[in-house]
Amino acid sequence: MPTKKLPVLNIKNFNLPKHAPPDFYIKTLQEHQKEHPFVIKPHSHDFYLLMTFTKGTGIHTIDTEKYTIQPGSVFFMSPAEIHSWKLSDDTDGYILFFNPSFYLMNLKGNNMLDLPFYRPENKIRHGLLNKNEVSNILHVIKTMLNESISDTGNQKNILRSYLDILLLKFDVYFNSLNKKTISHSSLIAKLESLIEQHFKEHLPISYYASHLNSSLSQLNSTTNQLLNKSVNDLIHERVVLEAKRFLIYSDLTISQISDKLNYKDNSYFSRFFKKMTGLTPEQFRKKISTT
Secondary structure: OOOOOOOEEOHHHOOOOOOOOOOEEEEEHHHHHHHOHHHHOOEEEOOEEEEEEEEOOEEEEEOOEEEEEOOOEEEEEOOOOEEEEEEOOOOEEEEEEEOHHHHHOOOOOOOHHHOOOOOOOOOOOEEEOOHHHHHHHHHHHHHHHHHHOOOOOOHHHHHHHHHHHHHHHHHHHHHHHOOOOOOOOHHHHHHHHHHHHHHHHOOOHHHHHHHOOOOHHHHHHHHHHHHOOOHHHHHHHHHHHHHHHHHHHOOOOHHHHHHHOOOOOHHHHHHHHHHHHOOOHHHHHHHHHHO
């Protein structure tokens, strides 16, 4: 049975200015959509993305969540997340994306997962800025846009520095707006990275503990303290997210999805999914298709 395969885009799929670095992209939303009309359809990326809206309205869908767009809306996305949007004709703003290597350039002590909008767990995906914050952010973004089309020396280092300023400003704004922001230890960041790599393999928790030079009790204590979740909870939530992506964005059968997630027993997978979501995979797919 043929199945739909969603595109996974990389920066090479987009038109870059002549002198732009190959691992960084910035455009106005109007230009971006005009040059790349395929972006309105569901797809994922292998890079980090940031969108700021200055005009218009619409709906932005990320994985299973729908967000309302208005002037001042900001969105953050990480690799592998699936999104699409429907925008009014007058919608505008700015979109930029970058590879991890660009962010980490010359700053080896930095960690993407320390930022509240790019960490895998309890991340801030969306926010609304006030007029003063929008003005401050646009000043930085417009400077970056001008720099990206220039042929000046040290262009890449300059853009990287402005990106750091931009993300730090967002960190301040969203940490002050979001009361649920948590302390994020390096152990949690490393655990989440391991889960992202191995969640389909159904490895025992002892695997994660040993690779993090931690005991089972210490690891669970840390996740419960910082996230109010066990290690098993984190792994199960990641599996369910992947299952939901398949159910929404592919025409794979439940049995095929079960195989993709390395469940040998299709009925066990269905029971697991219902335990986690309250719906069977079939019920979830039907509910999504009607909404």
